[in-house]
Amino acid sequence: MSDANRSRHGSSIGQPVTRRDGMQKVTGQARFAADNNPAGLLYAALATSKIALGRVAFLDVAAARAHPGVVEVMVQENRPALAQHPDDKSVPFSFKMDLLQDDRVRYAGQPIAVVIAETLEAATEGAALLAPRYEAEPVEVTLDAAGAYVPETVGVGAPAEMRHGDVEAGLGSAAFRIEATYETPLQFHNAMEPHAVVAAWDGDALSLDMPTQGLALTQMRLASLFGIRMQDIHIRTPFIGGGFGSKLLSGPQVLGILAARLVGRPVKLVLTRAQMYGPVSHRSPTRQTLRMGAAADGGLTAIHHHLRTATSRFDDFLEPSGGVSHSLYAAPAIATTTEAVRLDTGTPGFMRAPGEASGSIALESAMDEMAAACGMDPLEFRLRNYAEVEPVSGKPFSSKALRECYTEGAARFGWAGRPLEPRQMRDEDGMLVGWGLGTATFPAMMFQGEARAVLRRDGTGVMESGTHEMGQGAWTAFAQIAADSLGLSLDQLEFRAGNSDLPNAGIAGGSAHTATAGSAIHSAGGQAIERLTELAVADPRSPLFGAGNVGVVARDGRLVRRDDDSRSESYSDILGRAGLDMVEGRGSAAADPAVAERYAMHAHGAVFAEVKVDPDLGQIRVTRLVGAFAAGRIINPRLVRSQYYGGMIWGLSFALQERAAIDPRTGRVMNADLAEYHVPVNADVPSVEAILVAEEDPYVNALGVKGVGEIGITGTAGAIANAVWHATGVRVRHFPIALEDITGALEA
Amino acid sequence: MNRFDYVRPRTVAEAVAAAAVPGSAYLAGGTNLLDLMKIGVARPDRLIDLNYLPGLDVIETLPDGAVRIGTQVRNADLAHDRDFRERFPAVAEALLSGASAQLRNAATVGGNLLQRTRCAYFQDTASACNRRSPGSGCDALGGENRLHAVLGWSEHCIATHPSDFCVPLVALGAVVEIEGPQGRREISLSDFHLLPGTTPERESVLTPGELIVALRLPADAAGFAAHARYVKLRERTSYAFAVVSAAAALRMEGGRIVEARLALGGVAAKPWRAEAAEAALAGCLPDADAFRRAADVALEAARASGDNAFKIGLARRIAIRALTLAAAGTPERTPALPASPFAPITGGLHV
Incomplete structure (x- = not known):
């Protein structure tokens, strides 16, 4: 279908609109977090561990302090107090952090000190001069590590084991069988923009420029960690240079905020590329064994998808690779099982399609091997096993x-x-x-999200939702949804986003940002139009008097009687006669459990x-x-x-x-x-x-x-x-x- | 990085004098040195900036037909110099197969010769490395060493030299001109880099303060222009160091090889000229048998230094491929994917 056919008349949705921020991006005008330089700014550099397990025995703090330009060195002893332990995970989607709480090292690349200086160069050299000495302990970093265990859950609370039908019977009755083991490596996040923060304190009020995929979640965690009120934390995140699951709140960013607290001046901390390989999560390695059986006609009789993966020694996230086998191909018997080991690495986490990506490469390889075993074309084989209903749930x-x-x-x-x-x-x-x-x-x-819409007397509209522009074009798509919901063209709409003072748009994760915030925006716009409609249809002076709520549509800045295009009134006229400067609509969205x-x-x-x-x-x-x-x-x-x-x-x-x-x-x-x-x-x-x-x-x-x-x-x-x-x-x-x-x- | 003094000499003599102070390092394109300074591998006290010296960025033909390339000539400028490319097409192809366009615009001839190994243990200051820190040991042995040396290595060091440019240069008998506190000298590129032995920290014959001022390709090197190729095996299509590479150059007469040149890259601590293989090819018909025999000779002494036995077979195969392509004739234009086994996609852009 061509792009042109896809859209309704007069609608923004469906149009291949170019990015609102495109010109800014290609001309270097877009300001990312690290582009901010408030007055009095200091620069922080992390020192990170070269060992993966053990303790830091010595840091030459005196040498770092003596380096010209160094203002302060933050170590365990002088790190400002926190109201909550960094291992506390009471906020959703959060992981344990390394915030200099002790001298232990639990993975290579863990932050062990922060040097704060007048220049980035001085901070960096100061960090090098710390020349740490360690007491190292033996490490285990491969899937062959000892101590495999059967976890209860994988991913975020998904069951680690699922059995549907009798897999062994299915395999036993199969005319063709395969069994194959696939291995995927540990992979690291490499968003173009490394994690960064520019932090400034004013008493207990905190002002932050930082990329985040979850403004409200980040506020919540920071409020808990510092014991301050959420509304005193102001985060600006106009542009994010890629998130891919790594950019909720990371430990290094909190260290930047702590550094600003320690020195009483604004501080900027930006990870180096090398520092991305440790404290900001990764995709864990997997070893997946697929056992499959097929009947003589190529119909699958059983799929068993067994996963061995790893989390860190101290926290839990298991790449849920088996999930793809629950929903993709029709088989009377499907089982997924999991075993895990603990490794001396940072904690794995969300990395673009966590579980689906690694699981898919194993399942699709196995499907290909199974097709070959059946002597069938891989496409024909997949169509033969097309799932008309979701196989496991029915x-x-x-x-x-x-x-x-x-x-x-x-x-x-x-x-x-x-x-x-x-x-x-x-x-x-x-x-x-x-x-x-x-x-x-x-x-x-879908997650939970909110939005606020305003229609103004001058005929323009505003939509507010604390959404996240990670380079995917979210704000362009949201503006299109907002414009349609308010019956306005794009140029009559002001879209406000990327700021924690705005309504909570939920997280930009799980490929659910458009569904979540988009639905909230749609609903907020709808409510504003409803308010306006109430004003018009109840007013005998309006050409829409008596039209009733269902009898009106919003289009091109006007309300129009559904059954009679000639009877309409502009938003400006409706608001002017009512003596109002604006009407407001609020919208929210969340997954509907009944539908699920x-x-x-x-x-x-x-x-x-x-x-x-x-x-x-x-x-x-x-x-x-x-x-x-x-x-x-x-x-x-x-x-x-x-x-x-x-x-x-x-x-x-x-x-x-x-x-x-x-x-x-x-x-x-x-x-x-x-x-x-x-x-x-x-x-x-x-x-x-x-x-x-x-x-x-x-x-x-x-x-x-x-x-x-x-x-x-x-x-x-x-x-x-x-x-x-x-x-x-x-x-x-x-x-x-x-x-x-x-x-x-x-x-x- | 550490604090350092910055010196900007106006003449070669001033540069050499300035560099005589211990702790000095020459700064050319900076594409390797500055990276190493950022990660703490290089910590010079003084940088002697060569970028403002006059006369070092010239490509000239000498009266005897040799070509002299100033040390500060940028990789991109040399690769795109029409005369140079026509006379030494394999050198141009090697240059264009290295790094990225941005790096080639900055990197220099002299700097390319002196670039340091990509061995991860050399670059990681927490690892033992005899090359970086003599006597500390070699953590590459028994570590991540898939891409390490299979020729000329020792128990003290198994690193490779990463240059593409040097591989056809050494095949063509390039000569390095050096200016130093003791005056001027020159040395064949084959003898310029040192194998590790027990002193891997000595990477070249240069002594403190010595400066490469030019590189010379002898007149007879242009005699291979009709049959000269560089082929480079990479883990992605572009912007990667060689797993293995080979430069082959043939002088053909009456359908036979009169003289052959062959060198391998990514296999040793120096660009590896395979002289015995060259001799084996002289007088042969340019056929698969001859190339296979030559490749066998070239890799005769090869042995794995770790998880890299596969590189021996690959080096043999890339030598055969380079010889085969050279025999087929130098293409009229540098391929759109220089040194790649892959032909350009139809309609693809030329680099």
Whole structure:
């Protein structure tokens, strides 16, 4: 469907509007947190631990203090008191923090001191001069660590074990069976903007410039930590240079705030790239064993998805990789089980599609292996096992256009005619060519959010919601929703966001920001229009007198009788006659438990990949990616495509590039920079296409939108791994796929 | 980084005199040195800035036909110099396969020769490293060493030299011109870098205060222009150091190889010229058998220094690929993906 067909007449929703902040971003005018330099600013630099377990025995504080420009060194002894222990997790989605509470070290890269100076250079050198000495203890940092345990939950409170039907019986009766183990590495967050804070105290009032994906949650945690009132904490976060789950409140940011408290002056703290590899969460490694059975006709008889993953020694977050197997393919018996180990690393956390990304690469690889075992085309096999209802719960889907995703994606990619056997295709230069497929999936979630709308006497409107612009274009999409809800064009609307003084928009996470804040905005606008309508229809002087609430629509700054376009009145006239400067509407949104009880709600997609592989050298290049996604109503196709591109490119990174190289002897990350921790460059992404497949969902929320932020990474990594197999005949089951995996297997 | 003095000499003589003070370091493009200073690996007391010295950024043809490249010539300028590219296409291709456009605009000829290893243990000041801190040990042994040396390493150090540029240069017999407190001298690039042995901290023959002033490619090096390639195996399509790389250059007459040059990158602490393999190719027909034999000879002494045995096979294969491509002839234009095994996607942009 073309972008033009997608929108209603006069509507902003559905239009491929360019980003409101685009010009600012490309001209360098957009101000990020670290671009703020209040008067009297000092600079803070972290000193971080080089050991992964043990204690800090000595810090040469005197040497750091003596360095010209250094103002203060914050260590355990002089760190300002906190009202709450940093390990307290009473605020939702929070993790234990390292705030210099003791001399213990629990992972490499943990902050162990903060040096505050007149310049960044002095602070940095001061931190180096601390020259810490440690008492190190032996570490365990790999999935082979001892002490595996069976956890009760994974992710955020999801059950770690789920059994539906009789898996062993299903496997026993299968005509074809596979069992395969897939490994994914530890991966680190590398948002373009590192975590940063500019903090200034005025008594017990705290003013902050900092990126956050959750303004209100950050306020709550800071209020608890410092024992101050939420309303005394003012956070400005106009732009965020990427969050991806890492930017709720991080320990280093709190250290910056503590440093400002200690010195009584504003302080800026920005993590270096290397310091991102430790205290700001990561995706934990996984080892996933898939056992699958299929009948002679290719129908799945059982899926068992077993996960071994890791959390830190001191806190809990387990990558919930098995979840994808609950909802994607129809099988009479499905089980997921989990075991975990504790490692001497920082605590893992939310990293774009936590669970779905790592789980998808294993499930999609296994589906490919199962299709091959059945002698079926991978697409035909997936269609054979298409889930008409959610397999485990038995619930109908609120909407599911996955079949259309397969069809449109396959047509665009040219999937038809793909040879069943691997290693059948070559290009004109002799490169091996392979085609692979992966199904994308991500749940449609909602959090709680609020918004406030105002219609003003001059005919313009205001929408306020403390939403988060992380580069995804959220504010553009929200402005479109707001404009429609108020019956205004975009240029008549002032959209206020990115500030903790505004209504709480919930978190920008779980691909649920548009659904949550968008629904709240929609509702606030609706309420403002309702107020205005009450004024008009009750006033005998109005052409709308007696029209009744249901008989009026808001359009182009006017209320119009639904049954008679000629009878209308402008907002200005209605407010003027009523002697009002404005009317206000307040809206809120949250998931409806009754709907969740009745329907399974997920976005879906199909990703097709072409890879070329040098048959002698093993170097791999992804030459084409085509993704077709169905995610309910599309607010802005231009922005949504970009979200899909970004997700798919991350999927490529997952399949072929990203891996933290941790020395098992010390627990230190040996590639903590973007020269050696590889992510794709432009030359790795010659062609990526995203198709927006039409899907209407009357249940998921008032706007009918599902999330698009995370789904692109799912499906893609598996599609690429499957394409590598199709090109070479080599099935690599650990990621990222390396050169030697290909050449080694070809030599063997 | 540490506080340091900054000196801006006006002549080479002033620079050399300034650098005689212990703790001094020359600053050229700064693309490697400044990074190392930021992470505490390099902590010079004095930086001698070469960027304002006159006459060091010139590419000139000498009366005997040799080409002399000033030490301050930027990588990008050299790679895009039309005459240079036509005479030494493999060198241009190697330059364009390295780093990013921004880095190539800043990085210099002399600095490229003197860039430090990418070994993570060298870069991590908490690790033992004989190269950075003599006598401390080598934590790369038994550590993350997938990409470490397979030729010429010792128990004291298994690091590699990361340069692309140096690989075709050493194959073509480049000569390094050096100015120092004792006057001027020159040395073949093959002999310029040192293997680690028991003194890995000695990375080149340069003595304190000595300055590379120019690099010279002899006249006969241009005789390989019709059959010269550089091929580089990377873990992503661009902007990555070589896992292994090879430069091959052939002088062909009547369908036979008259003279061959072959060098490997990413395999040792120096750009590795494979002279025995070159000799084995002389007089041969340029066929797969000959190339395989030459590659075997080139890697004869190779042995794994850790989890990197795969690199030996890959180095052999990349040598064969480079020879095969060289035999097929230098392409008219530098490929859009320089040194990549992958042909450009149709319609792709030229770098």
